[in-house]
Amino acid sequence: MKQLTIFKHIEKRQLAVFAIGLLLPLSAVGQSSDGEQIKRGEYLSRAANCMGCHTTRGGEPYAGGRILKTPFGEFVTPNITPDDETGLGRWSNEDFWQALHSGKARDGSYLYPVFPYTEYTKITREDADAMFAYLRSLKAVAQTNPPHKINSPYDNQFLLFLWRTWYFKEGVYEADHSKSDEWNRGNYLVQGLGHCNACHTPRNVWGAPQDSKLAGGEIMGTYWYAPSLISPLEAGVGEWSTEEIVKLLSAGINSHAVTSGPMATIVRQSLQYLSPEDMYAMAVYLQSIGEKRNGEDVPKKIPPMPERVSKYLALGKPVYEKHCQSCHGTSGEGVPGVYPSLAGNRTVTMASPHNTIRSVLYGGYPPATAGNPRPYGMPPFQHIIRDNEIAWVVSYIRNTWGNFGSLVSPEEVDSSRGNEF
Amino acid sequence: MKFIVAILLWGAASLACAANPASPLEIPDTLEQRLKPCIICHGDEDRAGRDAYYPRIAGKPAGYLFNQLRNFRDGKRYYQAMAILLENLSDDYLLEIARYFSSLKYPYPQPVANTLSSEETKLAETLIHSGDPERDIPACSACHGKALTGTKPFIPSLLGLPHAYLAAQFGGWRNGGIMRGQTPDCMSEIAKKMTQEEVNALAVWLPTQPVTGESAEAEELAPELVQRCHTIFAGEDFIQ
Numbered sequence: 001m002k003q004l005t006i007f008k009h010i011e012k013r014q015l016a017v018f019a020i021g022l023l024l025p026l027s028a029v030g031q032s033s034d035g036e037q038i039k040r041g042e043y044l045s046r047a048a049n050c051m052g053c054h055t056t057r058g059g060e061p062y063a064g065g066r067i068l069k070t071p072f073g074e075f076v077t078p079n080i081t082p083d084d085e086t087g088l089g090r091w092s093n094e095d096f097w098q099a100l101h102s103g104k105a106r107d108g109s110y111l112y113p114v115f116p117y118t119e120y121t122k123i124t125r126e127d128a129d130a131m132f133a134y135l136r137s138l139k140a141v142a143q144t145n146p147p148h149k150i151n152s153p154y155d156n157q158f159l160l161f162l163w164r165t166w167y168f169k170e171g172v173y174e175a176d177h178s179k180s181d182e183w184n185r186g187n188y189l190v191q192g193l194g195h196c197n198a199c200h201t202p203r204n205v206w207g208a209p210q211d212s213k214l215a216g217g218e219i220m221g222t223y224w225y226a227p228s229l230i231s232p233l234e235a236g237v238g239e240w241s242t243e244e245i246v247k248l249l250s251a252g253i254n255s256h257a258v259t260s261g262p263m264a265t266i267v268r269q270s271l272q273y274l275s276p277e278d279m280y281a282m283a284v285y286l287q288s289i290g291e292k293r294n295g296e297d298v299p300k301k302i303p304p305m306p307e308r309v310s311k312y313l314a315l316g317k318p319v320y321e322k323h324c325q326s327c328h329g330t331s332g333e334g335v336p337g338v339y340p341s342l343a344g345n346r347t348v349t350m351a352s353p354h355n356t357i358r359s360v361l362y363g364g365y366p367p368a369t370a371g372n373p374r375p376y377g378m379p380p381f382q383h384i385i386r387d388n389e390i391a392w393v394v395s396y397i398r399n400t401w402g403n404f405g406s407l408v409s410p411e412e413v414d415s416s417r418g419n420e421f
Numbered sequence: 422m423k424f425i426v427a428i429l430l431w432g433a434a435s436l437a438c439a440a441n442p443a444s445p446l447e448i449p450d451t452l453e454q455r456l457k458p459c460i461i462c463h464g465d466e467d468r469a470g471r472d473a474y475y476p477r478i479a480g481k482p483a484g485y486l487f488n489q490l491r492n493f494r495d496g497k498r499y500y501q502a503m504a505i506l507l508e509n510l511s512d513d514y515l516l517e518i519a520r521y522f523s524s525l526k527y528p529y530p531q532p533v534a535n536t537l538s539s540e541e542t543k544l545a546e547t548l549i550h551s552g553d554p555e556r557d558i559p560a561c562s563a564c565h566g567k568a569l570t571g572t573k574p575f576i577p578s579l580l581g582l583p584h585a586y587l588a589a590q591f592g593g594w595r596n597g598g599i600m601r602g603q604t605p606d607c608m609s610e611i612a613k614k615m616t617q618e619e620v621n622a623l624a625v626w627l628p629t630q631p632v633t634g635e636s637a638e639a640e641e642l643a644p645e646l647v648q649r650c651h652t653i654f655a656g657e658d659f660i661q
Contacts, residue, residue, distance in 0.1 A: 058494075252509075327448075380458070
């Protein structure tokens, strides 16, 4: 039996080696030809979604100027096109590496970790050079962006030095040889290039991730909650097949779930362009870190509902029937791949009701992708129904069809309001 | 006997179950179904939401609608609800959406009663038909068509729109709030040259007008006006 496991293991490894073998000639060419290196850099920059922050809405790609609001002040993303005066025109490979790998500006000063060098430090030198070659190949855009508005006392380099000492671990990703090559590639993509941790993690009062696990947290300045990628009660995918994970991340929708808010944007800007091999690698890694539901949790033992609570929930039923039922169904069953089911929907039942409330307030479309080019959408209800009705209907869907979640108040609806733009 | 009753009860119960269970939702694979989120405000009847604001989009020229959809998505025209809805949609899909709404032939709402004084009415009509060449204000009809129902494919109709929307649009153009970032914006330049009285008169006068014709054809536009408003023709390649 043991022999058999080892044999299986070897077979897997060999397959992986074979797959890497297929990729290697490409990267070998990449080193010898600038064109290939730039192409690779373009792909890696997509995977790292540099454009996501370094472009304003409708602005020149990579010319920066987007404002990132945080509790520490407003940061303005810099121009990273190769313009001499306003961009990276005078930067060398070494300067770029220092920023990405060590979080230091060209003059050696410390960068604020709003630039995710805490994750980008895992990127290899070869990949960083390719990304820089790509950025150098872009059209130079002369665009001066306004300076950061950092709140005192955070505008202090010594505090940044302390922060780094405490929370920043510099170092390129080191493969775990007990795991498959796909798993390692997936880890590199998720924890390094993809910097999923920038959102999917709880942060302390200093804005530092509380651990490197993707345990979910409020996204600074966006009013959204990035669910845990570990917990089976949130967005952990330990119980999904790799095909289902790939489908959600590349098409923006699968039969269980649909991406919304900032995640829909990440799919549109970045994930939909990744190769099938890389998507599979990410799925393998994400599946491995996702916990499985403990058998004892299901079925939950739910105490009988006090009358006051059931009366409150009953208020949501007519709102549901009037506004939600025609798409989400009489039993919250939805339509797979079209409208998400609400029964058993983890976004609906997870501890933070913010994302569900925001979906009701603002509506939205999943991203238009190759796998779902003409998405169906959800209307905004902020101007159609009042906050108390939204509170009723969200409480109702959180506690019907076997769902179980806390009740939502009109105040919570109001506190979920707000947008970046 | 008990046995028969049991059988009957069982039969009735299974019938009830068969009739009752949630029948799977039938969702038509149509653009109309996909665009339900739009219809909640831009309905097929006079919808007045809590802000009584939403403009008619049915039957407007496709190029105009396409430009506006892209402007909302790309932050060049600002309205939060639209920006959020469109954020992750592609040009191809937006063009399909624009063509769909352009093709709808909904009846126009009844014109509202004119509450302007005769002088104000004259002021509005002069601007509509002649503009004011001295201040370089073209006639509204020069671009929006003699019937004021727009010019294909990029210039919108001015009729069938609520007063609140028209007033807000003028306010936005005068303060540079609507088409931020898209310069030069011809309508903004024109609106800034107008007085508040002129703007008020037009915003009241336009909803009093019945719809008498179709959108004008592109050839009817004077070349100097095309030049003046060239930014709105940027989507030409898509519309062909």
